[in-house]
Amino acid sequence: MPQMKFLAATLALCAAASVHAADIKVGIALDISGPFSALGAEARDGFELAIEKLGGKLGGQPAEFLRTDFGGSPEQANQLVARYLQREKIDFFTGPIGSNAALAVGPALFAARVPYLSSNPGPSVYAGDKCNPYFFAQYQNDTYDEAAGKVANEKGYKNVVLIAPNYPAGKDHLNGFKRLYKGAVKDEIYTKLGQIDYAPEIAQIRAAKPDAVFFFLPGAMGINFVKQFVGGGLKDVPLIAPGFSADEDVIQAVGEPMLGVLNTAHWTHDLDVPANAEFVAAFRQKYDGRYPSVYAAMAYDTLMAMDAAVRDVGGSVGDREAVLKALKNPSFKSVRGDFTYGVNNYPVQNYYLREVGKDADGRLTNKLVGITLENHQDAYVGACRM
């Protein structure tokens, strides 16, 4: 009766698994393939480093870190989260790079009372009237652009041209820039999503003769744009971007033309914070001297936040009220320095200006210039009733 044997073995395995279920489970949805794969790989490296540092534990308790690729698609993210919730009974969730995936999986997680610590996206929806006690953000999407708008004011740029892809996030980012920018917007250019050739837009920019150009063109679009912008003889026109459009992945792909690009973020790898110095050194040692990007830093920080929360509640993660309270008052040392959460669980924190330059070895990388916005809070918090 081989079937019976098989069944018995299966049962035994299940029993073993259920004994194991006492571990704290973290569901990590990764963008290893799909539109955000380059950023997803950065996040994965950050998670791996954190898991290594924590010795595979959370708050000293045995933990299991489930890592699954969902290909950047919101539908697949939904299926994965359903599996995490029903079969694995996870205690924490994190991982997706895109705002669309974050918005797709939120409702199921909130209904199951599983804290979702975002390791990247900070959609405006969860910051305003749909804010939720189970969602914790790293930053609100628009805040990077608000900081960039302030940079443009400080640099004395009287008129700028803005360029972004023609989709909702593109418009949000340009509106974020305009929120704090006081000069004139000479032109607002919206391009096709995934555009390859930017020659017509660059000719338009040249004709407009702006003091500076603000661009939000994630991934390949930004790489194409900057290469062609500099090749087109506009290298004397300063470029400003939110940190996503000028992070380590873009810098390494574009090369020299990136020199001097101003960009804003809530973290930089040369930020003078002990926890950050430790993180950057460990990251560079593990990954061939490469500088971490903000995605790796946030992934690392997310697991550190979970670790601290589990320690603060003494390992009883079943007590969700206590876990939320511990998460809201973080006791860990963040790589971005000190920060607090606003009513909507979005951070009140500093935003920094970075400039692409060269390190001591001649390697192109982002360098910290200074603080642009101090203890800045997002623009949507007023609509949150929590």
Place this chain on the structure above:
Amino acid sequence: MDAIFVFEQLLNGLGYGLMLFLIAAGLTLVFGIMDTMNLAHGSLYMAGAYVAARVHEASASFALAVLAAVLVTVAVAALLEVLVIRRLYRRDHLVQVLATFGIILIADDAVKAIWGVAPLMASTPAALAGPVQLAEGLPYPSYRLLLIAAGLLVALGLYLLVNKTRIGMLVRAGASNRQMAEFMGVRVGTVFAFVFALGAGLAALAGALMAPISSVQIGMGEAILIPALVVIVIGGIGSIRGAFVAALLVGLVDTAGRAFLPLALRAVLPPSVAADLGPALAGIAMYVLMAAVLTLKPAGLFPARA
């Protein structure tokens, strides 16, 4: 908007069109002559770009990089032809689409395994990094002038090859009536292998030339495949001349749409409506062109098959 701006945009359209031509030429040959839908053509373009970027970085010679890209890609394509494509010639288009789509997925994963997920850096050759002063107030990227020159040279070379040589005659014979060509004793298998390798070489050349001004990354082949398909449909499947004319048309219409439509709309509509409508209309300009051409000439501008 002055004359220089218009001229610059025309030049941009010409450059974009010629780049599309390099890709579409190979695609239209393979589809027109072998009656085989090769969606993996974009993957060959990607292979060319990756090899060129890597060799350029290692050897610091752009010419060598382009040569290596073409040779390596042609070798890969020859292997692909023997292993997969050869078995698809007599199958229907759906099977071909499925199989070559599978090749895209494998190619993307292979590139990921060899070079990683992060986009590669492909620098512009140092001598061509800056702009050239074409006229007063018109600095133009010198690298784009090289692209235009290369595109025109390839077009001329293909014209001579197809119209003035023996192999070109066989290719034309195969495109206009394959069965008759076979009856007349043309070794179709050899012609097919040659055509496939030629198409791959052109795709690799396009990839290598585009690498310095675009993002060398996984999926770049799929992004370029769609406008290339539009080009071969407008031009008439199997026709090199059609691909050339259609590529220039698509390049000019697409560029003009993006450059002038938003400006024109802003003159007649309220700014908020123009800002929404302009990019949307510009994005579909090339498809409107395709629809218009197909309405008037259902087989494309220069149908290869009478």
